[in-house]
Amino acid sequence: MGAALVAWLLLGVAVESSQAIRFRLADPWPATEPALWTPEGQHVESLRIASGQLSACLYQRGLDGELLAITPDPALGPQGLYWSLWVISMLPDFDLRPVGADGSAAPARYLVAGAPRAGEGPLCAVEPLWLYDLGGAP
Amino acid sequence: MITDGDGLSLVATALLGLWCLAGWGPVRRARHAEPAAVRSMLSASLGLLLAGLGLGLLSAIGVSWSPAAVWGLALVSALGGLGLAERTGAAGAGRGHFPTFRSALSSASSSIRSLRPEVMGSVRTIELLVLAGAASLFAAASALRMNVHADYVYHWGQKAARFALAGGVDLKYLAQPWNAYLHPDYPSLLPALHAAAFNAAGLGWPVAAVLATAFFVLLLFAIRALADAAAKSAPGAALASIVAALGATAFAVGFRQAGGADVIMAAAVTAAVCVLVRPATRGSDFDVAVVAALLAAVKLEGLPAAAALLALHALRRVSAEPGARVRTALATGLRSAGPTAVVVGVWAWLTFGHGLFLESNTGAFDAARLPTVLAGLVKTALLPDWWGLPLVLAALPALALHRRLRFAALLLLAQLLFYVYSYTSGPVDTAHWIATSAARLLFHLVPAALVLAIAAADHWTEPLEED
Numbered sequence: 001m002g003a004a005l006v007a008w009l010l011l012g013v014a015v016e017s018s019q020a021i022r023f024r025l026a027d028p029w030p031a032t033e034p035a036l037w038t039p040e041g042q043h044v045e046s047l048r049i050a051s052g053q054l055s056a057c058l059y060q061r062g063l064d065g066e067l068l069a070i071t072p073d074p075a076l077g078p079q080g081l082y083w084s085l086w087v088i089s090m091l092p093d094f095d096l097r098p099v100g101a102d103g104s105a106a107p108a109r110y111l112v113a114g115a116p117r118a119g120e121g122p123l124c125a126v127e128p129l130w131l132y133d134l135g136g137a138p
Numbered sequence: 139m140i141t142d143g144d145g146l147s148l149v150a151t152a153l154l155g156l157w158c159l160a161g162w163g164p165v166r167r168a169r170h171a172e173p174a175a176v177r178s179m180l181s182a183s184l185g186l187l188l189a190g191l192g193l194g195l196l197s198a199i200g201v202s203w204s205p206a207a208v209w210g211l212a213l214v215s216a217l218g219g220l221g222l223a224e225r226t227g228a229a230g231a232g233r234g235h236f237p238t239f240r241s242a243l244s245s246a247s248s249s250i251r252s253l254r255p256e257v258m259g260s261v262r263t264i265e266l267l268v269l270a271g272a273a274s275l276f277a278a279a280s281a282l283r284m285n286v287h288a289d290y291v292y293h294w295g296q297k298a299a300r301f302a303l304a305g306g307v308d309l310k311y312l313a314q315p316w317n318a319y320l321h322p323d324y325p326s327l328l329p330a331l332h333a334a335a336f337n338a339a340g341l342g343w344p345v346a347a348v349l350a351t352a353f354f355v356l357l358l359f360a361i362r363a364l365a366d367a368a369a370k371s372a373p374g375a376a377l378a379s380i381v382a383a384l385g386a387t388a389f390a391v392g393f394r395q396a397g398g399a400d401v402i403m404a405a406a407v408t409a410a411v412c413v414l415v416r417p418a419t420r421g422s423d424f425d426v427a428v429v430a431a432l433l434a435a436v437k438l439e440g441l442p443a444a445a446a447l448l449a450l451h452a453l454r455r456v457s458a459e460p461g462a463r464v465r466t467a468l469a470t471g472l473r474s475a476g477p478t479a480v481v482v483g484v485w486a487w488l489t490f491g492h493g494l495f496l497e498s499n500t501g502a503f504d505a506a507r508l509p510t511v512l513a514g515l516v517k518t519a520l521l522p523d524w525w526g527l528p529l530v531l532a533a534l535p536a537l538a539l540h541r542r543l544r545f546a547a548l549l550l551l552a553q554l555l556f557y558v559y560s561y562t563s564g565p566v567d568t569a570h571w572i573a574t575s576a577a578r579l580l581f582h583l584v585p586a587a588l589v590l591a592i593a594a595a596d597h598w599t600e601p602l603e604e605d
């Protein structure tokens with residue numbers, strides 16, 4: 001019994017490690033460490049919040065730095081959507097609504113619309129986030 | 139900009155070593171006769187606590203966490219710990235001025251000799267090799283960014299970086315309404331340790347990976363100490379230790395736990411279970427004091443665990459000395475709860491005094507949510523990443539019938555019930571909340587529960603009501 005349990009868990013360690021390796025290989029972790037981001041005024045840039053085990057999602061920002069869209073990684077399924085919504089729901093003054101839904105219960109793309117916090121400059125609401133520059137527009 | 143290459147792992151490791159040395163002296167003085175795994179567990183726990191309190195003190199008096207301040211504090215603390223250990227060693231052993239160093243060298247030498255081929259087959263040696271392999275695997279996964287915790291990205295790392303740049307706990311930043319998602323009301327031990335290490339060794343993931351590995355090693359020490367204390371036989375202890383270590387490794391690597399608070403929370407809970415299995419003596423008040431304070435300093439979830447540990451320990455002490463119930467309870471409470479009171483007092487002053495507490499952390503119990511909560515927890519326990527291990531929590535009521543393991547099982551049960559209560563009372567979507575947190579919360583309990591279950595099987599031949 002004990003040996004079977006240990007063998008089962010050795011298998012578990014091996015499988016989990018290989019999954020972590022696959023996640024790492026598939027994950028284009030940025031060349032730079034996450035930084036406290038400051039706005040530089042790019043027109044459109046792709047940014048990603050890597051959120052570990054649950055999801056990764058793509059953000060797009062517009063001319064004035066507002067968030068335009070959030071696209072959960074479809075490979076991560078409903079949990080990815082959950083996590084993306086959780087992150088975006090913490091950003092104040094933004095209205096989240098689904099767009100481009102294909103009729104399924106979990107639309108793959110969400111539009112984030114809203115104005116930056118008045119009087120505090122653009123992007124103040126997302127300034128504290130760790131943002132990952134994927135290098136260019138999608 | 140924080141670049142990929144910043145952060146020197148070896149320098150961070152040296153800083154961690156100094157922090158742990160600071161805890162070594164008091165532990166050696168108070169608990170020099172305890173097994174090495176217990177002393178290691180307590181030394182590391184106390185060292186991290188002292189580092190956190192020292193950094194908090196610097197921040198409170200306006201001294202920035204500059205590299206000089208961080209290293210100075212660590213050096214002074216380590217020298218203090220060493221001095222205390224030297225005095226204890228000289229007084230206790232009467233073998234000159236450096237018995238501690240000699241005993242450390244002797245211990246290391248014995249460990250190396252124990253790996254000779256003729257003893258390689260011994261079960262305890264296999265256990266040590268498995269634990270070393272587990273620590274190495276977690277360290278490698280962390281260094282290679284294979285298992286970065288979502289919450290490191292989401293809030294722990296952000297707070298740590300901000301504190302590092304600010305040179306202390308940045309209460310103004312935490313109090314900004316748009317930073318609510320950073321959990322500003324969480325205890326600041328973890329971001330403070332990260333921030334100090336960032337300023338001392340470089341701001342980047344390599345330093346955070348060192349801290350994550352240290353917390354995982356602390357968990358392994360706690361697992362081994364608990365297995366030694368709970369099991370009846372050496373093979374039983376080894377099996378319990380190996381199973382818990384492998385289970386923790388599979389989850390912590392596969393579910394990506396480096397950089398968050400859940401590994402150190404699991405270590406603290408396992409340590410708490412360990413001290414509740416070990417004999418309830420006056421000396422164990424020290425162990426409880428250290429572990430309860432660590433629980434309270436790590437996460438909000440640690441506060442009820444610390445309270446349960448203190449209450450259960452007092453109950454055990456009173457039960458052990460039936461002739462002096464009130465006096466014993468009061469003395470035990472004062473000795474064991476003092477450090478926790480300090481930790482909680484500082485946290486409460488910072489949190490409530492600066493408007494950091496989030497209303498979303500409170501709510502009324504809603505029994506109608508229980509089916510959703512229980513279904514969510516079962517679903518979480520069956521997640522592929524868990525390999526079925528959380529199902530062991532269903533055995534906790536039965537384990538509570540075992541006299542030797544009763545209080546330890548009750549602690550885990552109390553914490554599990556607290557999680558159920560939280561899920562039924564929080565003013566958020568229950569299913570969503572469980573989906574994004576329950577697997578990690580179960581990690582706090584599963585390693586210790588696994589050890590207890592295997593230890594109970596090891597005691598199988600004993601009647602349930604006998605020790």
